Amino acid sequence: MLRKTLIHDTFYLNLGPQHPSTHGVLRLLLRLEGERVVECQPVIGYSHRGHEHMAQNRSWLQFLPNTSRMDYLSALLYNHAYCLAVERACGITVPPRAEYIRVICAELNRIASHLLWFGAYLLDLGAFTPFLYAFDDREDILAILGEVTGSRLTYCYCRFGGVARDLNQAFLDGVRAFIPKLRRRLKDYHTLVSKNVIFLNRTKGIGVMSPEQARDYAVTGPNLRASGVNYDVRKAEPYSVYPELDFEVPLGEHGDCYDRYYVRLLEMEQSLRIVEQALERLPSGPIRAAGVEQEPAPPPGAYHFAYESARGQLGIYLVSDGGRIPVRMKWRVPSFSNLSVLPELLAGTLVADTIAILGSLDLVIPEIDR
């Protein structure tokens, strides 16, 4: 009798908001029956800063530093996306050199973001060593980007019509040395992690997301591609100089945690290819478009722009009345949709797998709360 009640007793568990595996301030309210998760309810909003409202209180230019505070792990990508959106709305043509510089920096930032995820995810699963290697590599990228952007994490490097600063020799040398180094390291990562029996047992067949589920919840980015759906904004709605560059979109088969991990590792290789090609083709010329106003304002109307961030499709919706200050700015962030599929993935799994599934989605909480 006692045994029966213990097993069938419903039990509520608060995972977070201070739990180290939630990577930020996400709270998961789990309803458990024994070791099994019956229901999961994500609670968000702990780091809400009102960025969209802030946008309505400042000029288009003044919103630039805010963009890098939403997803601080891929700050440059957000910076790039915002500049591209406003430039398209205003009809500004960016010089090719500036666009290539932006793509090089953005792809480096994407690698840095995936590396941090790689290290932190394995730390969640109890492996400490890969974390140190990943942070060593990430440190190289931060030093390289610091060489030209002047900051290490929350960059404010892109400007309307160009970039803030031209590349220097230290940056070029740093990137050229870094590409072969990371290629060697990726081989080590595969030996150390991808073939490790403990890692395989903890991730293979765990948290399977079917392509239909992914589409239903508008999951994008590596999480969607791990389920085998070939969708990448860089290919589907090309922007910037991506059509000129040759790269592949890695796909998974089963949509489990392992595939989500493996797709990200393959994406790093593709990003390295993009950086390599962009460096080869880097044209000379100006880095700022001539004749751009100090504070450009889009003509009246509504605009939407899609961008592939490190976590998925980033959508920026702008409404302008032609004035100095935006009327409305809405950010469709990928992590929010990726989080919404979590309750479905967690239903019926073990508590220990919750961490593996949650980590594999690569959520950045300040981006969700924004």
Next chain:
Amino acid sequence: MRALWEYLWGVLSGAWSLAAGMGVTLRYMLQPVATVQYPRQRLPLPEAFRGPIRLRAFPDGHHCVACGECWRTCPSGVIKVQGLKAQAKDHNRARYFFIDFSRCSLCGLCVEVCPQQALAFSREYETVGPSRYLGVKDLIAALEQEEVVP
């Protein structure tokens, strides 16, 4: 028999994957240390490093004319400038240039927007203090304390 064989194969392949991982670790153990022991060792700052802004020093002092362009552009509104004219027909010249660094996001818009190129990033990075008011600085007073380096 088959089950036993599969079990043994699992144990062997698992043991091999662990040994391969240990091999990688061993290889890195024999390589130089990647960590920099910070207070004793310091990395060189990058050329583009962004520290709290400062007024650039010229032989005739600073070049700020207190036009207030940085004040208006600053997204966080942390800059306040007041100019002074020595005589009625003189050019305006900044007398006070206050910045609250504790709220600055180092975006660099003020440095870019300055028509006189009077502003630059400093190279300070150890800017921790026990009070938020320590972030408030008068850049002109700071400039007067420094020696003039053109």
